Amino acid sequence: MNVRVHYTAQLRTxxxxxxxxxxxxxxxxxxxxxxSISQLHGEPFDNLAKCDNGQLHPSLLVCIGDQCIxxxxxxxxxxxxxxxxxxxVSGG
Amino acid sequence: xxELTQEEREVYEWQMWSPEFGEPGQTRLKNASVLVTRxxxxxxxxxxxxxxxxxxxxxxxxGGNVKPSDxxxxxxxxxxxLGTPRIESAQRRLLELNPRLNIEAVPENVNAENVTRLVExxxxxxxxxxxxxxxxxxxxxxxxxxxxxxxxxMYDLEAQITTIIPGETPCLHCxxxxxxxxxxxxxxxxxxxxxxxxxxxxxxxxxxIAGIGETLTGRLLFCDLRQMQFRTIxxxxxxxxxxxxxxx
Ligand SMILES: [Zn+2]
Numbered sequence: 001m002n003v004r005v006h007y008t009a010q011l012r013t014x015x016x017x018x019x020x021x022x023x024x025x026x027x028x029x030x031x032x033x034x035x036s037i038s039q040l041h042g043e044p045f046d047n048l049a050k051c052d053n054g055q056l057h058p059s060l061l062v063c064i065g066d067q068c069i070x071x072x073x074x075x076x077x078x079x080x081x082x083x084x085x086x087x088x089v090s091g092g
Numbered sequence: 093x094x095e096l097t098q099e100e101r102e103v104y105e106w107q108m109w110s111p112e113f114g115e116p117g118q119t120r121l122k123n124a125s126v127l128v129t130r131x132x133x134x135x136x137x138x139x140x141x142x143x144x145x146x147x148x149x150x151x152x153x154x155g156g157n158v159k160p161s162d163x164x165x166x167x168x169x170x171x172x173x174l175g176t177p178r179i180e181s182a183q184r185r186l187l188e189l190n191p192r193l194n195i196e197a198v199p200e201n202v203n204a205e206n207v208t209r210l211v212e213x214x215x216x217x218x219x220x221x222x223x224x225x226x227x228x229x230x231x232x233x234x235x236x237x238x239x240x241x242x243x244x245x246m247y248d249l250e251a252q253i254t255t256i257i258p259g260e261t262p263c264l265h266c267x268x269x270x271x272x273x274x275x276x277x278x279x280x281x282x283x284x285x286x287x288x289x290x291x292x293x294x295x296x297x298x299x300x301i302a303g304i305g306e307t308l309t310g311r312l313l314f315c316d317l318r319q320m321q322f323r324t325i326x327x328x329x330x331x332x333x334x335x336x337x338x339x340x
Contacts, residue, residue, distance in 0.1 A: 008314070009247035010276065013298050047274050059272040061312075067288065068312070070328045071269075086325075088272040089245040089252050092133045092222035092281070 001026050001079030003033060009087035011060075014044040024077065030062060031073040033054070033083060048087065061086035093123045094148075100192070110304075117302035118146060124301040125149035127214040129202050129230065131182040132281060133165030134244045135220035135292025136298070139182065140168060142191040145298055151187065151214055153198040154178050165283035185331070196301050202226045207233045216297050218242045219264075220290070224271050231256070231264035233335050240300050242291040248280045249318040251289040254308050254327065256297050259339035261310045266330040285317055 006019040022036050034056045038045050051057050056075065062069050063084040069075055077083070096119055101108070104118050126147055128139045131154040139152055158169045158178050166178070171182035183197040196213070200206060202221060209216055211233040219230050219241060227243075232239040234256065241256040243264060256263050292313065299305045312325045331337055 008316075009182075009250055010279070013248070018149075044284060047222045049273070051273075057273045059268045059275075061267060061325075063114050066325050068325055070325045070330060083167075083326075084314075086252065086312075087211075087247075088224070088268055088275060089250065089279075090224065090227065090275075091130070091131050091220040091245055091248040092279070 001028070001077070003079070004082045005033065005037065005075050006082065006084040007087070008084065009041070009046055009089045011045070011085055011087035014048055015041055026079075028077050030064075030069065030075050031075060033071070033077060049085065059088045061088075064085075087092065094122070095119060096122060097284050100146065102200070106272050107145065112304045113163060113302055120302050121146045121298065122148045124318055125151065126213040126218070127151040127210055127217045128220060128298055128327070129217075129310070130154040131166070131168055131178065132220060133281060133286030134161070134246065134290045134293065136168040136182065138218050138220055138293045139186060141191065141291055142172045142297060143193050145188045145294070146190070146192075147297075149194040149196070149214075151183055151196045151198065151210060152179065152186075153170050153200060153202055153210060154182060155201045155203060157200060159237075160170070163287045168282065169286070202230055202313065203230060203286070207227065208237075210260035211237050211239055216240050216242070216300050217296055218244065218293050220244050220293070224268070224275070227264055228271075232335055233276075234258065235263050235273060235339070241292050242296045242300075244289045246281055246285050246289050249282065249285055249316065251285060251292075251315040252312055253289055253296070253315075254312040257309050259337060261286070262327045262329045263333060263336040265335040266333045267312075268325065269330065270287070288315065288317065297298070 127137045158173045161319045168182040179197045179199040205227045235258045314323045
């Protein structure tokens with residue numbers, strides 16, 4: 001299935017792109033999506049977005065469509081889903 | 093509640109025409125107090141708009157002296173005030189706009205020693221601080237004192253803003269349970285971006301105080317000014333949150 005992922009803020013800068021279209025096996029989860037992104041981009045993604053245990057870093061907000069999913073990365077994706085990774089931002 | 097003076101009725105005439113706001117709304121603003129921390133790119137504009145709108149008392153907290161690199165966005169700082177305390181420039185500019193304003197100008201950023209006292213004396217908190225350590229302290233104090241907290245943040249041409257009501261909406265710790273990884277404190281930004289978010293943050297504070305409209309409670313407004321796209325994202329509370337999880 002096809003899933004589109006959008007990157008924001010420091011993550012967008014680090015990857016030097018606004019998003020990717022990824023082909024995932026059916027019933028892939030949000031966690032599987034992160035693994036695919038990590039394989040695709042390697043260190044620039046892992047530096048900001050990956051914990052030592054390989055999970056997505058909890059400071060990133062994950063949204064499917066316009067719904068934030070919290071820390072539940074076992075959620076199954078549907079084809080055509082648009083996932084946004086909101087990289088943490090601050091004031092100044 | 094202190095009533096409006098004739099001068100105030102004249103100054104705020106145009107906004108008092110706003111439906112559901114009127115003189116009762118203006119009177120609520122006059123009797124309200126807001127903490128803005130810090131008064132940088134975001135906080136300068138939040139504080140300026142709240143001063144313009146006639147909020148009675150502002151507590152502003154901002155350390156350090158004005159630097160050249162402040163001047164593209166910290167609109168309460170002026171070229172003439174380079175090298176002098178930022179808080180003095182901020183206070184002077186706010187009082188030039190609204191001499192009726194009651195200001196407590198604190199020449200330091202939020203820290204573990206001052207946070208309880210700063211939050212204690214206001215009705216609403218607007219967080220415009222750059223460091224997550226400061227923002228987590230402020231969130232914790234706002235939750236424990238049951239004060240609404242408007243969270244303003246930005247990066248490059250993007251912005252995020254949400255309003256936290258303790259026990260009702262996710263708190264900052266629900267959204268970011270840990271300090272971001274390899275997060276960089278300095279980032280690209282235009283004054284027009286911080287100004288946009290600052291105006292949105294000020295509007296949230298005004299609505300909270302006056303009790304009008306719908307605030308960004310449980311929702312995060314994501315603005316992409318590069319593409320001119322605005323999205324509202326529904327947020328979830330973390331029931332296991334260390335800061336607000338105990339509040340039903
Ligand atoms: Zn929380």
